[in-house]
Amino acid sequence: MLITFAAGTLLVTFWLTAGPGARAGGQDDTSIGGAVPTDVVGPGETLWDVAERNDPDGDPRVTVQRIADLNGLSGSIVHPGQRLLVPAH
Numbered sequence: 001m002l003i004t005f006a007a008g009t010l011l012v013t014f015w016l017t018a019g020p021g022a023r024a025g026g027q028d029d030t031s032i033g034g035a036v037p038t039d040v041v042g043p044g045e046t047l048w049d050v051a052e053r054n055d056p057d058g059d060p061r062v063t064v065q066r067i068a069d070l071n072g073l074s075g076s077i078v079h080p081g082q083r084l085l086v087p088a089h
Contacts, residue, residue: 036070041082050078054086063087 013064039050051063064076068086 037086038083039086041078043080047076047078
């Protein structure tokens with residue numbers, strides 16, 4: 001049980017920090033410790049809008065799912081001012 005917990009903790013830590021770090025982006029983009037970029041939801045924005053802004057060349061459906069997974073979202077509802085972890089590419 002302890003080994004499983006330790007392995008899981010290490011995997012989550014690796015998953016959150018394995019990206020190439022902060023990347024250039026919008027004015028609201030910042031990073032946590034320089035490893036995981038974040039984005040702030042603007043008024044009237046949807047999770048789709050955030051996905052398109054953070055990966056304009058990618059498939060928004062895939063990016064929406066990655067953002068939902070990173071933030072533990074069970075749906076696609078976001079609120080203005082909400083800070084979201086976004087996948088680094």
